[in-house]
Amino acid sequence: MSHPLLPGVLELVRQAGEAILPFWRQGVEVVEKADASPVTAADLAAHRILAEGLLALDASIPVLSEEDADIALSERAGWSRWWLVDPLDGTKEFIADSEEFTVNVALIEHGEVVFGVVGIPATGVIYHGGRAFGAWRIEPGQQPQAISTREAPAAGLKVVASRRHGSVEQEQLLAALVARFGEIERGSVGSSLKFCQLAEGSADFYPRLAPTSQWDTAAAQGVLEGAGGVVLTLQGEPLRYEARESLLNPFFLALPADAEWRGLIVEEAKALG
Numbered sequence: 001m002s003h004p005l006l007p008g009v010l011e012l013v014r015q016a017g018e019a020i021l022p023f024w025r026q027g028v029e030v031v032e033k034a035d036a037s038p039v040t041a042a043d044l045a046a047h048r049i050l051a052e053g054l055l056a057l058d059a060s061i062p063v064l065s066e067e068d069a070d071i072a073l074s075e076r077a078g079w080s081r082w083w084l085v086d087p088l089d090g091t092k093e094f095i096a097d098s099e100e101f102t103v104n105v106a107l108i109e110h111g112e113v114v115f116g117v118v119g120i121p122a123t124g125v126i127y128h129g130g131r132a133f134g135a136w137r138i139e140p141g142q143q144p145q146a147i148s149t150r151e152a153p154a155a156g157l158k159v160v161a162s163r164r165h166g167s168v169e170q171e172q173l174l175a176a177l178v179a180r181f182g183e184i185e186r187g188s189v190g191s192s193l194k195f196c197q198l199a200e201g202s203a204d205f206y207p208r209l210a211p212t213s214q215w216d217t218a219a220a221q222g223v224l225e226g227a228g229g230v231v232l233t234l235q236g237e238p239l240r241y242e243a244r245e246s247l248l249n250p251f252f253l254a255l256p257a258d259a260e261w262r263g264l265i266v267e268e269a270k271a272l273g
Contacts, residue, residue, distance in 0.1 A: 002133055005057055009105050009117050010126060010138075012053040016046035016103045017121030020088060024122065025097045042094065043067055046087035046103060054083050054105070061107075066215045069247060076243040081109040084241065086215035090191030099123065100190030106218035111242035116222025118192045127196045129226025135199050136226075149228045149256035150201035157261075158185040160194040160203045169251070169272045170209040176268040177205070180261060195220030198254055199227035205265070206254040209234075209272070214247050221254075230257045234269040 023042035047067035054063050064071060065085040076082075083105060088094060090101035099122035106116040115130030127147075129135030136144040157177060161170065177184055187203060195217070197203040218241055221231045231239040231254045239252050253269055255262060 003107070003115050003130070005107065006115060006117070006128065006133075008057045009054070009107075009115075010128065012050055012057075013103045013105055013117050013119040013126060014124075015053070016049045016087060017119045017124070019045040019049055020094075020101075020103070020121045024094065040088070040091060040095065043088040043091060047085075050085050050087055050103075050105060054085070064215070064247075066213065069215075073243060073245050079243065081107065081114075084108050084215050084218040086192075086213075086219070089216060090193075093190035098190060100193055102191045102193065102220075104192055104215060104219035106222050108218060108241050111240040112238075113218050113222040113225065113241070115226070116219030118196060118219050118223055120193070127199065127220075127223045129199065129223040131222075131225045134226045135223050135228075137196075137200060147200040147227050149198055149224070150204065151256055151258050152260070153204055156183055156185050157181050157205060158187060158203045159205045159207070160187045160189055160197055161207065167209045170207050172272060173207050173209065173265070173268055177261070177265065180264055192216070192220035195224045195229075195231075195254055198229055198256070199224045201227075204255065204259070207252075207269075208249075208254070209251045212249045212252075214241050214249060217249055217252070224254060228257055229254060232266065232269075234272060236266040236270065 020042045047065055051063050061081055062079055063083045067087055086104040089104045094101040103119040107114040115133055117128045119126045124140035126138045135147050137147050138144045194206045198206055231252050233250045233252055
């Protein structure tokens with residue numbers, strides 16, 4: 001089963017990725033936004049393709065993009081469904097000539113992710129998924145392959161975290177896992193790829209106790225949920241996207257839904273929250 005809008009979104013994510021690549025590793029000019037985050041011509045080129053293309057798919061669904069987010073709460077509060085878009089997630093990785101940047105598009109209905117698409121322009125790989133649709137990885141020129149989280153790692157627990165954003169609270173949480181499991185394997189990867197590693201079973205836990213915006217997480221949350229994972233606040237509740245004044249997310253934990261250590265980590269997180 002698939003969503004009727006998914007094929008069009010997959011094509012738009014491919015096109016946005018193709019628009020980004022000519023700027024990659026070319027010493028592109030960087031402009032600093034009001035919140036001190038960087039933006040490049042690549043972000044804006046991808047934004048135009050996605051914003052125009054999504055409206056062409058269904059003009060009744062508004063678009064909330066990182067590059068066009070100045071929309072009043074009074075307007076957003078009236079939306080029942082909308083697109084949540086990050087045209088280039090991992091701009092700092094892109095600027096640093098890393099491959100770890102993505103194109104993120106999610107369809108939101110009543111604050112929940114219906115499906116998400118995460119494209120990796122540097123490799124051409126695309127992930128997509130949603131709770132009602134499963135989760136899939138598409139290699140260039142290949143048929144989609146179903147992916148799923150792993151409930152019990154063969155060896156030690158693997159934790160993925162942001163390459164650039166850590167916190168004292170995050171280290172406290174990881175210390176609780178070490179006390180439970182002994183040594184844990186730690187990996188660092190940029191952008192939405194952390195969620196995708198969990199979704200395909202190559203990692204087990206992604207704690208984020210540092211700021212993120214809604215467009216950073218929604219698409220990859222859809223992929224992870226389709227693969228059998230969950231994204232929880234520190235209070236143990238599902239991460240949601242209702243309209244609110246701030247577009248920042250609360251801190252969160254991403255993990256397999258049926259992980260036997262879920263209760264332990266949620267209790268530790270509640271103590272921090």
